Amino acid sequence: MGASRREQGRRSNETLRKVTLQRPFYMGIREVTNKEFRGFLDGHNSGSFKRLSLNRDELPVVQVTWEQAALFCNWLSAKDALPPSYIKQGEKMVAVEPLGRGYRLPTEAEWEYCARFNNNKVFLKYPWGSTFPPLPKSGNFADISAKDMLPNYLQTYNDGYQGTAPPGVFKANMLSLYDLGGNVSEWCHDYYSIYSYSAHKVYLDPLGPKLGKHRVVKGSSWKQASISALRLSYRDYSNGKRPDLGFRICRYLNKVGEKD
Numbered sequence: 001m002g003a004s005r006r007e008q009g010r011r012s013n014e015t016l017r018k019v020t021l022q023r024p025f026y027m028g029i030r031e032v033t034n035k036e037f038r039g040f041l042d043g044h045n046s047g048s049f050k051r052l053s054l055n056r057d058e059l060p061v062v063q064v065t066w067e068q069a070a071l072f073c074n075w076l077s078a079k080d081a082l083p084p085s086y087i088k089q090g091e092k093m094v095a096v097e098p099l100g101r102g103y104r105l106p107t108e109a110e111w112e113y114c115a116r117f118n119n120n121k122v123f124l125k126y127p128w129g130s131t132f133p134p135l136p137k138s139g140n141f142a143d144i145s146a147k148d149m150l151p152n153y154l155q156t157y158n159d160g161y162q163g164t165a166p167p168g169v170f171k172a173n174m175l176s177l178y179d180l181g182g183n184v185s186e187w188c189h190d191y192y193s194i195y196s197y198s199a200h201k202v203y204l205d206p207l208g209p210k211l212g213k214h215r216v217v218k219g220s221s222w223k224q225a226s227i228s229a230l231r232l233s234y235r236d237y238s239n240g241k242r243p244d245l246g247f248r249i250c251r252y253l254n255k256v257g258e259k260d
Helices: 034-040 066-079 108-116
Strands: 018-020 025-027 086-089 092-095 185-191 202-204 215-218 235-238 250-252
Touching (some): 025 108, 108 215
Parallel strands (some): 018 202
Antiparallel strands (some): 025 250, 086 092, 185 215, 215 235
């Protein structure tokens, strides 16, 4: 995970680190939509951005807190008779220990692995490959169609969407997953922290620190256009809602210690 200090656009929080994902998991193919989220929270409003509606049923849900995303996962687990992945502890929602097979948010390591997977070759730098700017129709980023709404945009790129796009309209990646990079940025399971560099340390199925103020956010959005933000190693964080921040679901295949 992370990026070399020599990589253009690399930020100081993208420390290179070795990760082993040993426990098999399912990853949501698409981002959760407004319609799906309103099945859990009737009346949720994803709002608008400069008169552009983000609230249509088929668009990805935004303006949700990390806690709301976690509660959606618990609601989905209950529907499928799976154990909850999150519990309330004081005023916070925290992860169950150990995590079972219930629905949850992807860990940062799972998200980055799925986004950067390149058929066992060198991991992808961008959702579309290794060079900048984006290839045509490679995702929903801040493009020429949004020039009247956003201060920074890709002057030679047009994906056809000023704001959010229905999940899955752009080409899937090598794991048949859509919009890992572009459309909306996504909440991850982990609390945010900056990792110190260790050449020999290996993180096994990392879940992030147990305490923190912010949660990890991965993936660029329809509001972003910079070389830094469009890279798949880009790390962001938040503790509140945004008009370009949504989520997808994930869950482990097996119980702790259970074989395939």
